[in-house]
Amino acid sequence: MTTVFGRPPGLGIGAKPFGDAENHGRAGRARAGFSSGPVTGYAGLVDALSVTEGRLRALLAAGVAVSSELSLDGLLHRLVELAAELTGARYAALGVIDASGSELEQFVTHGVDVETRREIGSLPRGRGILGVLIRDAKPLRLHNLSEDPRSVGFPPAHPPMRSFLGVPILLRGVAYGNLYLTEKEGGEDFTQEDEDLLTLLAGQAAVAIENARLYEASMRWSRQLQSLEEVGNALATETDLERLLDLVVRRLRDLVRARVVAVALPSGEDDLRFAAVAGTDAEELIGETISRSGSKSGKVFERRRSERSDSLIDDPEVHQEVTRRLGVRTGMWVPLIVRERAIGVLEIHDKEGGDGRFSDDDLRLAETFAARAAVAVELSQRVASDALRRVVRAQELERGRLARELHDETGQALTSILLGLKPLEDALAEHPARAALAELREHVVLALQDVRRLAVELRPAVLDDFGLVAALERLTEEFAEQTGIRVDFHSALGEARLPEEVESALYRVVQESLTNIVKHANARSVSISLARRDSTVAAVIEDDGGGFDQRVVREGGVGLLGMRERLALLDGRLEIESRPGAGTTLVAEVPLR
Ligand SMILES: Nc1ncnc2c1ncn2[C@@H]1O[C@H](COP(=O)(O)OP(=O)(O)OP(=O)(O)O)[C@@H](O)[C@H]1O
Ligand SMILES: [Mg+2]
Numbered sequence: 001m002t003t004v005f006g007r008p009p010g011l012g013i014g015a016k017p018f019g020d021a022e023n024h025g026r027a028g029r030a031r032a033g034f035s036s037g038p039v040t041g042y043a044g045l046v047d048a049l050s051v052t053e054g055r056l057r058a059l060l061a062a063g064v065a066v067s068s069e070l071s072l073d074g075l076l077h078r079l080v081e082l083a084a085e086l087t088g089a090r091y092a093a094l095g096v097i098d099a100s101g102s103e104l105e106q107f108v109t110h111g112v113d114v115e116t117r118r119e120i121g122s123l124p125r126g127r128g129i130l131g132v133l134i135r136d137a138k139p140l141r142l143h144n145l146s147e148d149p150r151s152v153g154f155p156p157a158h159p160p161m162r163s164f165l166g167v168p169i170l171l172r173g174v175a176y177g178n179l180y181l182t183e184k185e186g187g188e189d190f191t192q193e194d195e196d197l198l199t200l201l202a203g204q205a206a207v208a209i210e211n212a213r214l215y216e217a218s219m220r221w222s223r224q225l226q227s228l229e230e231v232g233n234a235l236a237t238e239t240d241l242e243r244l245l246d247l248v249v250r251r252l253r254d255l256v257r258a259r260v261v262a263v264a265l266p267s268g269e270d271d272l273r274f275a276a277v278a279g280t281d282a283e284e285l286i287g288e289t290i291s292r293s294g295s296k297s298g299k300v301f302e303r304r305r306s307e308r309s310d311s312l313i314d315d316p317e318v319h320q321e322v323t324r325r326l327g328v329r330t331g332m333w334v335p336l337i338v339r340e341r342a343i344g345v346l347e348i349h350d351k352e353g354g355d356g357r358f359s360d361d362d363l364r365l366a367e368t369f370a371a372r373a374a375v376a377v378e379l380s381q382r383v384a385s386d387a388l389r390r391v392v393r394a395q396e397l398e399r400g401r402l403a404r405e406l407h408d409e410t411g412q413a414l415t416s417i418l419l420g421l422k423p424l425e426d427a428l429a430e431h432p433a434r435a436a437l438a439e440l441r442e443h444v445v446l447a448l449q450d451v452r453r454l455a456v457e458l459r460p461a462v463l464d465d466f467g468l469v470a471a472l473e474r475l476t477e478e479f480a481e482q483t484g485i486r487v488d489f490h491s492a493l494g495e496a497r498l499p500e501e502v503e504s505a506l507y508r509v510v511q512e513s514l515t516n517i518v519k520h521a522n523a524r525s526v527s528i529s530l531a532r533r534d535s536t537v538a539a540v541i542e543d544d545g546g547g548f549d550q551r552v553v554r555e556g557g558v559g560l561l562g563m564r565e566r567l568a569l570l571d572g573r574l575e576i577e578s579r580p581g582a583g584t585t586l587v588a589e590v591p592l593r
């Protein structure tokens with residue numbers, strides 16, 4: 001070794017600095033190293049030694065250069081350049097092996113200009129000779145690439161390449177990729193020394209790649225942590241549900257760099273509704289519903305476990321209609337969970353850049369985000385329903401007050417007028433104004449009826465005084481009388497009163513159902529029954545009218561929506577069974593606590 005590293009006079013560091021043009025890599029190209037020819041005499045030996053030393057120095061310099069490069073992309077480009085310089089190769093490339101270990105996912109080149117690269121077209125995936133190195137991670141030297149039986153030839157427009165040297169880059173014993181060199185300068189073959197040098201460079205490259213990867217990963221994590229922190233703060237301060245959901249999808253989209261992010265919330269018995277969507281051309285999905293049993297979102301909602309799919313068309317659980325409309329290929333689904341209960345699902349599609357697939361890290365990041373988002377969403381849902389509950393309660397109180405006022409004030413005033421008319425009518429029995437008086441009486445009677453009806457509609461006193469069953473008996477009788485529709489009312493509830501808000505809610509549900517029947521059903525008969533099942537109480541309203549298609553209900557109708565909201569406030573639910581031409585059945589169920 002001393003002959004290699006020992007310095008003959010005049011060839012010290014001062015004489016041959018790292019940046020020396022002759023000895024820095026290029027020197028190796030000009031003259032052969034050890035194994036390329038016999039060394040004759042002392043002068044020849046000195047010459048050969050200086051060449052070798054120069055190349056080793058260049059290698060050391062390369063080591064310094066690559067270890068200071070922290071961007072992985074920059075590093076790979078620097079490596080192919082250095083490999084070409086060290087060995088005098090015209091072309092150099094670095095192929096990065098994909099996760100399956102059988103193909104190349106990245107191919108960084110040196111020596112092929114942009115124009116030629118474009119003409120060659122798609123980059124090699126790792127067949128032929130490149131594949132040999134992928135399967136068998138050992139250095140390979142060839143005199144002529146095309147003559148090797150394992151070669152698959154070159155695509156058109158590919159520059160001719162003959163001499164070849166390839167060495168693997170091993171990270172902790174696992175093949176990360178390969179360095180490939182072709183066309184040693186002067187038409188010569190690559191030498192054993194080239195191979196040794198390249199192997200040393202590959203060793204240095206491995207360490208540098210590992211460092212760059214760790215550095216990039218730590219940078220990525222610190223960036224992501226920072227934005228998670230920001231998101232957490234933003235989520236904590238936004239209480240308006242709609243704005244919050246919008247914030248959730250937009251922030252998550254930035255965070256995982258996805259093309260589309262949507263949040264779906266449960267709606268009805270078996271549906272999910274897209275409450276917010278972020279992504280180009282994807283917003284039209286907002287407000288649409290999909291069935292839980294027929295979608296991946298629904299399955300994830302029910303399983304309460306996140307999932308990733310690299311190919312949506314091959315996944316039988318995926319809602320293909322949504323996939324087609326969004327034009328997406330991959331997806332991640334993450335449930336929003338609060339106290340072990342799923343309250344929604346985040347649906348994430350197509351990673352920006354690359355082939356659209358998400359990594360395990362992306363999924364973990366989305367899960368971390370979802371955990372925070374879920375708490376914020378649930379809180380603001382609670383705030384919203386508390387507000388609604390207060391509104392409903394205040395509304396019922398106000399209606400009661402108005403009803404009493406109408407009854408006590410306006411009703412009494414009209415009754416007084418009627419009473420006052422009586423002596424007048426008696427006194428003016430034969431008077432010509434008698435007819436006008438009779439007409440006046442008629443008006444007052446009608447006005448009084450209107451006032452009573454309005455008062456009852458607003459809030460029947462009987463509901464407060466005698467309870468739901470009595471109030472519904474009254475309501476259904478009046479309904480039958482006014483509309484001519486037959487009504488069967490049956491209660492199996494007995495005498496006991498129900499909690500006030502349950503009575504109010506069920507009364508309003510039946511009231512709105514009857515209004516709907518008059519307005520839309522064209523029914524001949526209606527049956528209404530109240531029953532208790534275990535710890536719930538249910539009202540069933542069935543008509544024999546025209547029915548309707550629930551998927552195409554008129555927009556802007558607030559009746560059914562109001563029923564659902566009121567029942568939901570009591571943790572109850574509304575089920576509708578209706579088909580055009582087949583009548584309608586509504587079941588409103590409320591748990592009793
Ligand atoms: N019993 C029924 N028979 C037939 N169609 C019905 C019945 N109940 C509801 N519908 C249909 O469902 C739609 C929605 O009802 P909803 O009560 O929400 O709104 P609306 O009655 O049209 O308006 P609003 O209640 O706001 O005055 C109705 O427009 C109607 O088409
Ligand atoms: Mg209605």
